Amino acid sequence: MIARTRFAPSPTGALHCGVVRTALFAWLMAKQSGGQFLLRIEDTDQKREVEGGTENIKEALRWIGLQWDEGPDVGGPYGPYIQSERLEIYKKYAEGLIAKGLAYADPYSKEELQVMRQKAQAEKRPFLYRDHRPTNPPKWDGTQALRIKLEPKVWSWDDAVMGTVTMGPEMIDDYIIIKADGFPTYNFCHIIDDHLMKITHITRSQEFISSVPKFLATHEVLGWESPINCTMPQVMDETGKRKLSKRYGAKPILDYRDTGFLPEALVNFMATIGWNDGTEQEIYTVPELIEKFSLGRVQKSGGIFDEKRLLWLNGAHIRRLSLDELYPKVEDFWPSSAAKASVDYKKNVLRLVHERLKFFSELPGLTSFFFEEPMLSDTIFSENKQLKKLNADERKAMLTKVAAALERSDFSEADLEARMRPLIDELQTKPGILFGLIRVTVTGSNIAPGLFETLHVLGREKTLTRIKKML
């Protein structure tokens, strides 16, 4: 079945992985079936709208690779795709309902409703507006809220993920379709839009599942068939105690870009929270996900966002790339001291750290000594288990020999090794001590790529300058 799916966020802040995971599944369904993925901006709450919200959504989706087939910027046959530009449409349907006696003006103030709600709560029973439904409502003049009239009944439906779900009549109530400020509510307009835009599968996060009877009843009142409801399990934060949400500091998705994550790694990670293909495969490319994704294998229970796993996955995806594929992706992450370095030199450096890179913003810490003289801390020798056994004179004696041997080297990796190895016996020391001493002297760090590769890339001049300076 060809799926037309949509992602319909409201521009109220930065997009985080919880909502993008739902968008990803919708996108995968569309791509897999040869259908379309739509982006629709749900900006009917002016109070919560955030400056730049829509731009952030588009930027985040583009970075992660969820390009929409219809929506803002790209257009499409059922536009506009921004709800604030569709107000006349919603109004038309609202008026249609009024004419049929299926919608009516709400005569109560917010305060009056609040009192009724509290009373019901105090009596430990659900508050139902329809118990207070006015018998003779005022004519709707656009300054009151407009409510839809829904008949209570038991609703049962097939959810593509959750299976058959049944909810009682208390889940149905007369809800507001147009607010007193003239804007329609999400509950009302997303149904109209999904219908008009010919959406076949509605993906929603689990928090909406108890609203589905309302949506189903609204379809019925409008005389439409409901698309297939696909309720996605929640993504929980690292505590596992609550869903990922802006309110509790869920990381904006673009932060992962800025930290140097690969979008395909993040996609791989998000897809496998709540979905697996039943095999033991862990690492998926995007085309593989498109091929293998299936709604039937989406988990019903929520999953925790485990950043350690993301880190591992990102490293694994980085290691899959060739040097030439990786190089352009790390362009913005080099230390500032690398600004004047040549492409060839930077590629050689990148090759040496390729396998240990977990995310790109580690790059300066891993490579800065290739571009500038390292700062040697006073404790650098005492911190090293092997080197702390040497006193300053012994270090000096060793480095003097090293310098002399290096003077004669052509600085190829093989020649460097051929000249350094014999010094171990000559100086009656161990590889760990001799090589460690050179490493610390030249890189300023106890952690670096292989010594001969490092010296080779660094070159004769930088290497000898640093050793002589130490002497």
Place this chain on the structure above:
RNA sequence: GGCCCCAUCGUCUAGCGGUUAGGACACCAGGUUCUCAUCCUGGCAACCCGGGUUCGAUUCCCGGUGGGGUCACCA
């Protein structure tokens, strides 16, 4: 509180009546090695509880318990 959903290692999960309950992340140990990383080997670690059904339940049913979600003129 009402309603809904859920329940396998710490985490992501496989399992769909009979398995030594499998894999991955994380963690620990060892190997390779000049450090780190990669890689390899090994280890630790789970079926929430109680009733049924059945020759036999992690698996099916019921009830608890626990967790999450939701009850707005927000989406």
